[in-house]
Amino acid sequence: MSWRRLGRDQPGDLHELAAAEIRRALAEGEARPGERLPPARDLAAVLGVNTNTVLRALRTLRDEGLLEFRRGRGITVAGTPERTAVVEKAHELVRLARRHGYRRDELVRLVESID
Amino acid sequence: MTPTFAIPRRAVIEDARRRQRRRRVVTGSLLLLCLALGLVLLLRPSPPGSGPPGVASSAPAHRADGRQDAKPIRSVACAGPQHRIAVSPPAKGDHSDLVVRPVILSLTQAVLHHLPGGRVVGLCLYPVPARG
Numbered sequence: 001m002s003w004r005r006l007g008r009d010q011p012g013d014l015h016e017l018a019a020a021e022i023r024r025a026l027a028e029g030e031a032r033p034g035e036r037l038p039p040a041r042d043l044a045a046v047l048g049v050n051t052n053t054v055l056r057a058l059r060t061l062r063d064e065g066l067l068e069f070r071r072g073r074g075i076t077v078a079g080t081p082e083r084t085a086v087v088e089k090a091h092e093l094v095r096l097a098r099r100h101g102y103r104r105d106e107l108v109r110l111v112e113s114i115d
Numbered sequence: 116m117t118p119t120f121a122i123p124r125r126a127v128i129e130d131a132r133r134r135q136r137r138r139r140v141v142t143g144s145l146l147l148l149c150l151a152l153g154l155v156l157l158l159r160p161s162p163p164g165s166g167p168p169g170v171a172s173s174a175p176a177h178r179a180d181g182r183q184d185a186k187p188i189r190s191v192a193c194a195g196p197q198h199r200i201a202v203s204p205p206a207k208g209d210h211s212d213l214v215v216r217p218v219i220l221s222l223t224q225a226v227l228h229h230l231p232g233g234r235v236v237g238l239c240l241y242p243v244p245a246r247g
Contacts, residue, residue, distance in 0.1 A: 021127050030128040038131035042138070046130045 018047055019057035020091065026066060026077060027085040037067070037075045 022043070031037060037058075044054040058075060061067045064087050068078040079087070097107045 025127045030126060038128060038135045042131040042134040043127065045134060046127055 014049055015053045015056040015060065018043075018049055018054055019060045020088070021047060022057060022061060023064075023066065023084060023088045023091070026061075026079070027081055027088050029081045031077045033077050033080055035077050036073070037077065039074070 022037075025031070037043070040051050040054040040058060044051040047054065058067060058069075062069055062075075064079075066077070066079040066084050066087060068076050070076060094107065097110075102110070
C-alpha cells in the first residue's frame with residue numbers, strides 16, 4: 001500500500017523516517033524483546049526505500065539501545081516496548097523543539113528542570 | 116455527523132515477516148524442484164551406446180601394437196572387484212575368464228557405474244588371456 005511507503009516529501013532524512021517507522025512498530029509490540037527482526041531487505045521492500053537506508057536506520061536504533069546486532073543471528077529486539085515508546089516520544093520532543101527554534105542545550109535544560 | 120476516518124494499522128515488521136516467509140517458500144520450492152530434476156536426470160536409464168565419449172563405442176578396438184582386434188565384445192557383465200570379467204556372449208575359445216587391461220578396466224568400471232544392472236552394451240574390449 002502506498003501510504004506505508006516513505007515519501008520524499010515528508011520532512012526529515014529518509015533513514016530517520018525509516019527508523020521512526022520501525023521504532024513505532026516496536027513500540028506497538030510487533031516484535032517482542034528477544035525476537036528477531038526480518039531481514040533489512042524485506043523491511044526495505046515494505047517501506048519502499050533502499051536496503052542501505054534501512055540498515056542505517058537499524059544502526060540508529062541499535063545506538064538507542066532498542067536493537068542488538070549479533071553476528072550470525074541477525075538483529076534482535078533488545079529494548080522493551082515501554083522503553084521504545086519513551087524513546088519515540090523523546091524523538092518527537094526533539095523534532096518539536098527544533099521546529100520551534102530550541103537549541104539542544106536549551107532542550108536539555110528544559111528536560112532537567114522538569115521534576 | 117462528524118466523519119470518522121479509519122487509520123490502517125501500519126504493520127511494517129509483520130509485513131516484512133510475511134514477505135520473508137513468502138520468499139523462503141519460493142526459494143525452497145525452487146530448490147526442491149532443482150533437486151528432483153537432478154535426481155530424475157541422474158537416475159534415468161541411459162540408452163545403449165550413450166556412455167561417455169570414447170568409452171561406449173561400437174568401433175573395432177585396436178591393440179597397442181596397432182593391429183585391429185578380431186571382434187569387439189558387445190556385452191560385458193562385471194564379475195567382481197578383481198581384474199576379471201565374464202563376457203556374454205562368450206568369445207571364441209576359452210575366454211570366459213578374462214583379464215582386462217587396467218586402462219580398459221577403468222573404462223569398464225566407469226561404464227558399469229552408470230549403467231543399471233551392471234550391463235554394458237556396445238563397449239569395445241579386446242581380451243587379454245589370464246596369466247598362469
